[in-house]
Amino acid sequence: MADADFARIALPHLDAAYTLARWLVRERAAAEDVVQEAMLRALTYFASYRGDDPRAWLLRIVRNTAYDRLARTRDAREEPLDAQGAHGHLADPGRGPEGEYAASEASRRLREALATLPVELRECIVLRELEEMSYRDIARITGVPVGTVMSRLFRGRQLLVRLGQTAGAKESLP
Amino acid sequence: MTHSVAACEEMRLLIQADLDRELDAAATAVLTAHVQDCPACAALQRDLGDLSGRLRGALMAERAPAALRAALEAKLIPAPVIPLRPARTRLLALTAFGAGAAIAAAIALAVIPARHDDGLAELVAGHVRALQPGHLTDVVSSDQHTVKPWFDGRIDYAPPVVDFAAQGFVLVGGRLDYIGGRPVAALVYRKDKHPIDLFVWPGQGNAAPETSGRDGYAVVGWSGEGMVFRAVSDLNGPELAAFAALWRRRP
Numbered sequence: 392m393a394d395a396d397f398a399r400i401a402l403p404h405l406d407a408a409y410t411l412a413r414w415l416v417r418e419r420a421a422a423e424d425v426v427q428e429a430m431l432r433a434l435t436y437f438a439s440y441r442g443d444d445p446r447a448w449l450l451r452i453v454r455n456t457a458y459d460r461l462a463r464t465r466d467a468r469e470e471p472l473d474a475q476g477a478h479g480h481l482a483d484p485g486r487g488p489e490g491e492y493a494a495s496e497a498s499r500r501l502r503e504a505l506a507t508l509p510v511e512l513r514e515c516i517v518l519r520e521l522e523e524m525s526y527r528d529i530a531r532i533t534g535v536p537v538g539t540v541m542s543r544l545f546r547g548r549q550l551l552v553r554l555g556q557t558a559g560a561k562e563s564l565p
Numbered sequence: 566m567t568h569s570v571a572a573c574e575e576m577r578l579l580i581q582a583d584l585d586r587e588l589d590a591a592a593t594a595v596l597t598a599h600v601q602d603c604p605a606c607a608a609l610q611r612d613l614g615d616l617s618g619r620l621r622g623a624l625m626a627e628r629a630p631a632a633l634r635a636a637l638e639a640k641l642i643p644a645p646v647i648p649l650r651p652a653r654t655r656l657l658a659l660t661a662f663g664a665g666a667a668i669a670a671a672i673a674l675a676v677i678p679a680r681h682d683d684g685l686a687e688l689v690a691g692h693v694r695a696l697q698p699g700h701l702t703d704v705v706s707s708d709q710h711t712v713k714p715w716f717d718g719r720i721d722y723a724p725p726v727v728d729f730a731a732q733g734f735v736l737v738g739g740r741l742d743y744i745g746g747r748p749v750a751a752l753v754y755r756k757d758k759h760p761i762d763l764f765v766w767p768g769q770g771n772a773a774p775e776t777s778g779r780d781g782y783a784v785v786g787w788s789g790e791g792m793v794f795r796a797v798s799d800l801n802g803p804e805l806a807a808f809a810a811l812w813r814r815r816p
Contacts, residue, residue: 395642397641398638398641398642401641402634402637402638402641402642405629405633405634405637406626406627406628406629407626408629409627409628409629409630409633410626410627413627419630423630423633426629426633426637427633427636427637430637430640430641431640434641497619497623498619498622498623499623501619501620501623502623502624505620505624516620517624519585520617520620520621520624521620521621521624521625521626525587526582526585526587541578541581541582542578544581544585545577545578545581548581548613548616548617551616551620552612552613552616555616555619
């Protein structure tokens with residue numbers, strides 16, 4: 392009954408898995424592929440699952456699957472995170488999840504800005520602000536130390552704050 | 566009071582950790598004292614808090630597409646086991662052990678009919694749910710060649726689809742339903758004004774139609790061709806049995 396156990400543990404987190412995949416690989420079809428593949432990988436790894444937080448366990452596999460895909464497809468919009476974290480200019484946001492909400496203009500702009508961040512910063516912010524995960528769980532999922540999670544989160548947030556201020560300043564011009 | 570750049574650098578991650586509820590009481594006290602007389606750090610605290618609030622308003626969890634969910638459920642959840650009437654035979658087998666099995670039989674009496682009932686209850690519930698306006702069919706067609714391919718990719722098996730319009734049982738469409746926790750093909754028919762759901766899923770055996778009922782609905786179950794069939798309707802039992810007989814007799 393391993394299949395039944397796996398389904399009981401993994402399927403409740405399908406929406407979270409899909410949401411993360413959307414924010415990592417952007418396109419709907421690509422996200423669906425990633426989730427499919429991640430679920431099958433998870434099923435193979437299930438024998439070694441030790442009963443820790445199933446959402447973090449599954450999201451780590453989704454995250455790794457998404458990274459494999461990004462490496463394979465060499466998405467031109469993905470730019471490597473430079474060591475200094477300067478990242479002064481912005482990438483093309485592409486058609487990510489932000490394209491599909493019908494919410495306020497400010498929210499749309501914020502999602503677009505998030506979509507332009509390097510994937511290493513983007514994932515930390517999505518896991519923290521949307522999935523409300525602890526630093527420890529984010530570190531587990533992304534495979535970096537907690538200190539790195541904190542500095543990536545900070546850099547990502549700093550960029551978003553600045554982008555918001557630039558946008559606000561432009562709007563207030565006559 | 567002004568602070569050294571190094572002190573403020575250190576405070577940044579504390580401000581963030583405080584916002585993320587990751588800060589212990591001692592560090593919170595240090596942070597609070599610093600922010601009170603450092604306008605730059607107070608501004609950063611406001612900015613990050615404001616950003617966090619805006620992000621929570623702007624980001625929402627996505628729903629996995631239904632087709633993806635159905636495909637994964639079909640792949641991951643084992644086939645349902647819905648006995649239509651195994652309870653009585655199992656009970657007979659238990660009582661045959663004699664007095665020593667009295668306790669087991671008493672437990673079986675309490676437990677097995679409930680399980681037996683659950684299978685029926687789920688089928689009838691699926692049927693009743695589908696009777697809500699607009700819920701009966703996902704694909705509306707009286708053409709079996711339209712209904713059959715509609716299930717491709719939605720479930721991992723191909724249910725047989727046959728129209729019996731000539732005999733009064735008109736195929737009107739199909740939908741996916743969830744029985745035993747997995748997606749199952751439901752074919753929708755009409756006999757006069759009465760809707761009939763025929764649930765079909767893969768299963769072994771070759772059992773002749775058997776009629777039972779629950780909550781005023783008739784349920785007829787049989788198996789064959791590698792599939793298990795359960796028809797549910799408000800038709801009376803003999804009429805629904807006639808529908809089952811058509812399925813069994815078809816070439």
